[in-house]
Amino acid sequence: MSAVTVGQELASVPYDELIKNILLAMVAAQNEANASFIEGINDLVGTEVKIKYKEDSTEKEISGNALAFGILPTLLQIQSGIIEIKMAITLQQTREFQVGVKARMGFRVFSASVDAKYQNTYSYKVEGSSLVRIQVAPAPPPQPLMRAIEYIASKTAPTIP
Template sequence: MAIGQELLNVPFGEMVSSLGQAISQAQLQLDTTSMRIAQIMAGEGYDVPDADGDGTHEEHLLVKFGEDELSMLELGFTPSFYHFVDTIIEVKISITMSTEISSSLSTFSGSFNSYFALFAAGASCSSVSASYANKYNYSAEGSSLIRTKIAPVPPPSILEQRIKALIAART
C-alpha cells in the first residue's frame, strides 16, 4: 500500500503537462524569433537602443555591393528555424523494503512461560532528495532529468515562396 501511495504522490501527469506547455511556449518563441530575423534579413527596419539609452532608432540590415544595397535574403541567406524533436523525462525514486521481527519471552506467575513473536514487513518509497542522498549515501546526481533536443528545420515552404516573390519584386 505504501509503495502505491508514494508512487501516486509523484505528480508525473502534472510534470508531463507542464513540460508540454513549456515546450509549446518555447516553440512559439523560437518561431517568432525566426520570423523576426527573416524580417530583419529582408531589410525591414528594426529598433536599436540609442547610445545614451534614452530611446531607440530604426536600422536596416542591408549590404552594399557597388551601387546596390541588398538584403541578406536577396543575397541567398535564409533565417534558421528550429524545432523540438525529442524530449525525455526521467524520474528516479528509491524503494526501501524492510522486515522486522520482534520477540519476547515472559514468565507469568508460577511456571507458565509464554513466547510472543511479532512479524512485520513494510515497503516505503520516496523521491531521491538531497537529505535522502546524504542519509543513505545515495548519489543524487542526475536523479531527476528533463532533456530536450532542438534541431534545425527548413523554413516553411510558403515563407520561401514569399521570399522569392519579394526578391523578384525588388529586381
C-alpha cells in the first residue's frame, strides 16, 4: 500500500501527538485564566482603599491597598474535564531501520477524528469508530503564587491608627 493515502492528510496523527495536543490545549486555556488572575492581583495592589470613620468626634482613616484588605480577584479554574473523541485507529507498518521513526513493535498507532468530512470522504459510519476518553483533574493550586500574595499582604498591611 502507498505510504500516504488520499484524505489521510486530514487529521491522521500519531496517537501520542493527539494526546499531547489535547493536554496542551487545556493548559493554554487555563493559562489565559491564570494570566487574567495575575493581572487582577496587580490591579488590586495598585488600588488604594481608604476607610474613614469617626472616633470620639475625631475623623480617622484606615488605608492600604486592596490586596492587603484581603480582596482577591476571581480565579476561574477548570475543575475537571472529560474529553471524548470518536476516532478511527489506523496501524501503520514501519521499517525498523528508519532513523527518526519511533518503531517498537514494527508498527505505529495513528488516529483520525471521525468528523463529518471524514465520514463523507470514506463512507465510514461513526458507529464503527473507536472512542478515547481522557479524564483530567487540576493540579494542586500554585503554592508559590499564593505565598507571594500572602507576602505582599503582610508587607503592605493597612495602616490602622
